[in-house]
Amino acid sequence: MSELNYQHEVRGYLTGFGLALLLTLVPFALTVWGGFGSVTTFVVLGGCALAQFVVQLRFFLHIDLRRQKREDLQLILFSILLLVIMAGGTIWIVGNLGMRMM
Amino acid sequence: MIPDQLTHWLLGRFGVSSLPILPAIENPTTSELVAAGAALAVILGAIGGIAFITWLGAWRTLWRDWLTSTDHKRIGIMYVVLALVMMARGVLEGAVMRTQQAFGLNGGFLTPEHFSELFSTHGTIMIFFVAMPLIIGLANYIVPLQIGARDMSFPVMNQISLGLTATGAALVMISLLLGKFSTGGWTAYPPYTGYDFNPGPGPDYWIWSVALAGLGTTMSGINFAVTIFKERAPGMTLFRMPLFTWTVLCAAIIMVFALPPLTVATLMLAADRYLDFHFFTNDLGGNMMNYVNLFWLFGHPEVYLLVIPAYGVFSESIATFSGKRLYGYASLVYATMAIAVLSFTVWLHHFFTMGQSANVNIVFGIASMCIAVPTGVKIYDWMATIFRGRIRMTVPMIYALGFFYLFVIGGLTGVMLANPTISYQVHNTLFLVAHFHNVIIPGVVFGLLSGYHYWFPKAFGFRLHEGWGRLTALLWIFGFSFTFFPLYALGFMGMPRRSASYTDPAFEPLMLVAFFGAALIVSALGSIVIQLWVSVRERESLAVPLGDPWNGRTLEWATSSPPPHYNFAVLPQVEDRDDFADAKAKGRAYMEPDAYEDIVMPNNTSLGMIICVSSTLLGLALVFYIWWLAILATGVIAVAFIARTFVLSTTHVIPADVIAAEHRAWLAGVHAAGPITRDAETRSANHGLASLELPTLAGAER
Amino acid sequence: MKHPTLHPGLNLGPHHGEAHEDAETLAFGFWVFLMSDLIIFGLMFATYVTMANPMGLAGGPGPKDAYDLTSVFVQTMILLASSLTFGMASLAMRFERGRGPITFWLSVTLLLGLAFLSLEVRDFAHMIEIGAVPSRSGFLSAFWGLVPLHALHVAAGCLWIMIMMIQMRTFGMVPLVKTRILRLGLFWHFLDLIWIGIFTIVYLGALA
Ligand code: HEM
Numbered sequence A: 001m002s003e004l005n006y007q008h009e010v011r012g013y014l015t016g017f018g019l020a021l022l023l024t025l026v027p028f029a030l031t032v033w034g035g036f037g038s039v040t041t042f043v044v045l046g047g048c049a050l051a052q053f054v055v056q057l058r059f060f061l062h063i064d065l066r067r068q069k070r071e072d073l074q075l076i077l078f079s080i081l082l083l084v085i086m087a088g089g090t091i092w093i094v095g096n097l098g099m100r101m102m
Numbered sequence B: 001m002i003p004d005q006l007t008h009w010l011l012g013r014f015g016v017s018s019l020p021i022l023p024a025i026e027n028p029t030t031s032e033l034v035a036a037g038a039a040l041a042v043i044l045g046a047i048g049g050i051a052f053i054t055w056l057g058a059w060r061t062l063w064r065d066w067l068t069s070t071d072h073k074r075i076g077i078m079y080v081v082l083a084l085v086m087m088a089r090g091v092l093e094g095a096v097m098r099t100q101q102a103f104g105l106n107g108g109f110l111t112p113e114h115f116s117e118l119f120s121t122h123g124t125i126m127i128f129f130v131a132m133p134l135i136i137g138l139a140n141y142i143v144p145l146q147i148g149a150r151d152m153s154f155p156v157m158n159q160i161s162l163g164l165t166a167t168g169a170a171l172v173m174i175s176l177l178l179g180k181f182s183t184g185g186w187t188a189y190p191p192y193t194g195y196d197f198n199p200g201p202g203p204d205y206w207i208w209s210v211a212l213a214g215l216g217t218t219m220s221g222i223n224f225a226v227t228i229f230k231e232r233a234p235g236m237t238l239f240r241m242p243l244f245t246w247t248v249l250c251a252a253i254i255m256v257f258a259l260p261p262l263t264v265a266t267l268m269l270a271a272d273r274y275l276d277f278h279f280f281t282n283d284l285g286g287n288m289m290n291y292v293n294l295f296w297l298f299g300h301p302e303v304y305l306l307v308i309p310a311y312g313v314f315s316e317s318i319a320t321f322s323g324k325r326l327y328g329y330a331s332l333v334y335a336t337m338a339i340a341v342l343s344f345t346v347w348l349h350h351f352f353t354m355g356q357s358a359n360v361n362i363v364f365g366i367a368s369m370c371i372a373v374p375t376g377v378k379i380y381d382w383m384a385t386i387f388r389g390r391i392r393m394t395v396p397m398i399y400a401l402g403f404f405y406l407f408v409i410g411g412l413t414g415v416m417l418a419n420p421t422i423s424y425q426v427h428n429t430l431f432l433v434a435h436f437h438n439v440i441i442p443g444v445v446f447g448l449l450s451g452y453h454y455w456f457p458k459a460f461g462f463r464l465h466e467g468w469g470r471l472t473a474l475l476w477i478f479g480f481s482f483t484f485f486p487l488y489a490l491g492f493m494g495m496p497r498r499s500a501s502y503t504d505p506a507f508e509p510l511m512l513v514a515f516f517g518a519a520l521i522v523s524a525l526g527s528i529v530i531q532l533w534v535s536v537r538e539r540e541s542l543a544v545p546l547g548d549p550w551n552g553r554t555l556e557w558a559t560s561s562p563p564p565h566y567n568f569a570v571l572p573q574v575e576d577r578d579d580f581a582d583a584k585a586k587g588r589a590y591m592e593p594d595a596y597e598d599i600v601m602p603n604n605t606s607l608g609m610i611i612c613v614s615s616t617l618l619g620l621a622l623v624f625y626i627w628w629l630a631i632l633a634t635g636v637i638a639v640a641f642i643a644r645t646f647v648l649s650t651t652h653v654i655p656a657d658v659i660a661a662e663h664r665a666w667l668a669g670v671h672a673a674g675p676i677t678r679d680a681e682t683r684s685a686n687h688g689l690a691s692l693e694l695p696t697l698a699g700a701e702r
Numbered sequence C: 001m002k003h004p005t006l007h008p009g010l011n012l013g014p015h016h017g018e019a020h021e022d023a024e025t026l027a028f029g030f031w032v033f034l035m036s037d038l039i040i041f042g043l044m045f046a047t048y049v050t051m052a053n054p055m056g057l058a059g060g061p062g063p064k065d066a067y068d069l070t071s072v073f074v075q076t077m078i079l080l081a082s083s084l085t086f087g088m089a090s091l092a093m094r095f096e097r098g099r100g101p102i103t104f105w106l107s108v109t110l111l112l113g114l115a116f117l118s119l120e121v122r123d124f125a126h127m128i129e130i131g132a133v134p135s136r137s138g139f140l141s142a143f144w145g146l147v148p149l150h151a152l153h154v155a156a157g158c159l160w161i162m163i164m165m166i167q168m169r170t171f172g173m174v175p176l177v178k179t180r181i182l183r184l185g186l187f188w189h190f191l192d193l194i195w196i197g198i199f200t201i202v203y204l205g206a207l208a
């Protein structure tokens, strides 16, 4: 394991950190100084969060598309599928009930 | 401190009035006497158990070889024992309820509160402390053997899982002696279980027994998933795994992802009750419908978690007792996966009537009906497996036949219920009770009992008595039919579930039929106990130490019965799907390896027991508000856990020559024995070495 | 079924021998646990979303009254920085820089974790002061069920770091210690992932 490799890995973490920083600053700034419609704000918030999710998975947790890591990636994607079903379903169902009780 | 405060500090809200014996003395109604009788039965059972172990002089063995063991086989057996003990209570409670309703026209002998307590404990016990531990126990025993592994990936965590499950069961049992259990049903919906409605210890008992056992189940799920992914023998690709292992993998995935909603729901309910939160309260913005939603996010996958491994058992036993390769292996695997994933998309069918819009109902109704498709695929696969097989009507096959007929009916009534318009008519009636018992008993219970018969000789080295087994199976099948088919009709007639009594005399005749059926089921319980007794007494003539009594097809049969601590002297090299059948056909079986190697096995540890005892105390402390004990118990758990991480040497080595000696002794037995044909399978000539009977096998293949 | 390089990146590398092989099963098991935990958090988020409406607020203090965005921003920065410092510790372990650098980076991470927690506790105290307590409304119950749950995880992570620093000293960098630090890393980064959800949904989403 050479020094070069080490430098390379450090740079990876720093890149991840920089991207994550950016993806944090944008939503905070938008909320504080924004003034866009709430739909736009929500879309940007969601987009940045998703992007940062991917960035951290890629640069900090080292999950990427390479063959050997498919098993982990599949696990994560499957979990996210179930999470979307469960959390999305909850919001849909309970929201629908709430609306009908107004 | 004045004494009053002191006792309050020491004992929380526990008081003499919590003992059930007092009301029985003060006011000896039948209802109170039944409650006191149950408490007495628990005490006598405990004393009897202790006396029996002392009489055997087995305390040391119990501690050293069982309670502190990390061996997946021992842990599996302990799970099954736990489940069978709890099943005795659950079945008896069901019978008491049936008796009450049989004589329930304008009254009966139980108070409504007592009846509510009965269906709450019955449901909770049957789901969490009978069906789940039976499945986890069987899987624990069989899966590592089937995939050619030496143990689970995380043996100590396995022990902790068992400890937490036992904790939950113990709390439910203790609730018979101290205080009262919940009256809120196995689903424990607020506001019925909320503090405002029921501030007593009952719902707290439910919360902590289910939450702690659920934690144990989550860990089991992780353990099974990792074991199956990482510990398979060389050559055992995913698509060479036996079907039971596949079903356990799918069930494990459900455990990992479906138990969290239960944890969330129970802990939120606890926060409402203990800390004055407002997740599900009636006032201040609470939303009790979210509880129903969260509970069934767990509840529906749970029922598939229960039935999928039962499918696996049937796949194994049907193939073995038909002497054929399983028909449609790949389709069975894909159907299982489809069911597992679909099971996460249908939870709303348990509350169609809650008030959401029709569109929401339609989506979930259609999704629910879809599950019938892969299930149908499976039924056809099993029938095709039997077709032209070398069929033997042994006990597992009788259960399988009962399963075919009865489970299909249960599945069809399920499709009916998946239709929201029908659900609006029959929800909360006995139709629903008939439906879910109709899938749970012929599906889960028959499956697990058939697995119990199928694998018992593997675990103990002798077969179960065949005659008593057949009688038990028939009693279950007819008992089930008489008990539950009348309930469909009663449901259509409008009788609500969970009602202690009724005023419509039209219900009575069918109630009496159901009562008769319950009597048959209770005799089935008796007959299975007798069977065990007889089998143990006649174990010499039933012995099958060589390990393969049924001409088995998968790896668990390729080792002695019971298997050695390390399962396999050398790890098998897998070359085919039904590898042991293939090995026998090609003469690869029973070979002595070129060399034996040392085997590293995990050490015993008392961590699981420490956690079990402390978390039982923790549960009791929380139920009775004994805060010092709760803190102490939590502290003990944390310290024990952290201390364990400071233990570095957690394994021991079994030297190669010991292994070689044991393995050679077994092989010598195999070579000395005469193989027996399938006709002699249930006779005492069967020592566990099967003759090949190639013609039938080949004929069926073609 | 041992693939020598299943977890490159957040791994130890083949030259770590036995530890590398164990890490395979252990890391996978830990991932499965994290995904189970993810569902718990996900459902807490969903509950929060369904409660963030006038009915759930029940006339009690709302996001604008209860949340301190500046403090949340600082907490976010601290947690992000701690992810980076933990990464440095992982690299130091992987490239066998010795116990010194590993201990150094772990200590920095620990301090950042503790700083995060103290800021959070300060915010919680403020909320209690203004009556934004869980017994006030369903919405606040959902908040107090979710954010302190994350804080509890961070506290557990801090305890874990301390235990690992002790074990590094007493046992040296034996395989068990290495694989534990590896899993601790997964845990720490996972908590930052959850925090992305918290600052986006709980704080910014409710204030936007
Ligand atoms: C063995 C014979 C059994 C009998 C005689 C029996 C009888 C009963 C009765 C009378 C009820 C109450 C129905 C009502 O509310 O009106 C009930 C409820 C229930 N049973 Fe069984 N049962 C049996 C087996 C099982 C098994 C094997 C399971 C599951 C593994 C099970 C799960 C349940 C559940 C979940 C409930 C609902 C409890 C509730 O209402 O919250 N039962 N059973």
Ligand SMILES: [Cu+2]
Residues within 6 Å of the ligand: B299, B300, B303, B346, B347, B349, B350
């Ligand atoms: Cu369902």
